[in-house]
Amino acid sequence: MQLIIGNKNYSSWSLRPWLLMKKAGLKFEEIRISLNTETTKIELAEYSPSMKVPVLIDQGNTIWDSFSIMEYISERYMNNEGWPQDLSTRAVGRSAASEMHSGFFSIRNELPMNCRIDIKLPLSPAVRAEVDRIESLWTELREEFTSYGPWLLGEFSILDCMFAPIAIRFSGYQVDVNTICQTYMDHLLSDPHMEQWTHEGQKESEVIQMSEISFR
Ligand SMILES: N[C@@H](CCC(=O)N[C@@H](CS)C(=O)NCC(=O)O)C(=O)O
Numbered sequence: 001m002q003l004i005i006g007n008k009n010y011s012s013w014s015l016r017p018w019l020l021m022k023k024a025g026l027k028f029e030e031i032r033i034s035l036n037t038e039t040t041k042i043e044l045a046e047y048s049p050s051m052k053v054p055v056l057i058d059q060g061n062t063i064w065d066s067f068s069i070m071e072y073i074s075e076r077y078m079n080n081e082g083w084p085q086d087l088s089t090r091a092v093g094r095s096a097a098s099e100m101h102s103g104f105f106s107i108r109n110e111l112p113m114n115c116r117i118d119i120k121l122p123l124s125p126a127v128r129a130e131v132d133r134i135e136s137l138w139t140e141l142r143e144e145f146t147s148y149g150p151w152l153l154g155e156f157s158i159l160d161c162m163f164a165p166i167a168i169r170f171s172g173y174q175v176d177v178n179t180i181c182q183t184y185m186d187h188l189l190s191d192p193h194m195e196q197w198t199h200e201g202q203k204e205s206e207v208i209q210m211s212e213i214s215f216r
Pocket of ligand 1: 012013014035040051052053054065
């Protein structure tokens with residue numbers, strides 16, 4: 001099984017399925033494509049129908065897009081435990097994951113994921129509104145599912161993978177959140193696999209200027 005990913009420092013979409021696969025204890029080969037280089041498109045074309053990462057290659061299947069990779073992994077290798085068993089909880093989890101997958105464009109554009117960054121920025125009104133939405137979503141979920149465990153739906157799920165790059169951003173750009181959210185973020189960011197990803201991202205040598213606040 002091969003997971004094709006981008007730079008660990010910058011590729012937020014790559015982190016999501018990588019984290020799920022690590023947490024599920026799966027063995028897989030990582031193929032890293034350095035983004036924004038002269039050869040990126042040639043390398044992407046070799047693996048990715050969408051010309052984007054992540055892509056999973058498994059048993060003759062090519063699966064692209066982070067969300068569908070995670071659903072495939074959950075079905076194929078996790079006995080559907082990528083989501084909790086309860087139907088209503090699964091529905092809430094998928095709603096929140098879809099909201100992340102299809103939205104929060106201001107955060108994505110103005111606070112690009114960068115494992116190396118440690119700076120406090122003034123937030124634009126658009127970013128502040130999205131931070132507020134994430135804060136209230138996380139708070140509601142943590143309050144509802146706290147007796148089942150420390151993750152957003154209690155047990156670890158695909159939803160935590162979806163929001164993992166947001167935790168890296170909030171930490172790196174020193175975004176203030178309430179205590180419930182900070183506790184959740186601390187738990188997520190201190191997960192050994194999250195630490196591995198951020199550590200390896202920090203060690204990468206490439207600099208993508210459009211993802212660096214200092215070059216904007
Ligand atoms: N909706 C896609 C988004 C994937 C995406 O935008 N990936 C970026 C890197 S994080 C990419 O491959 N960009 C191509 C490029 O930089 O040439 C997903 O969920 O996987």
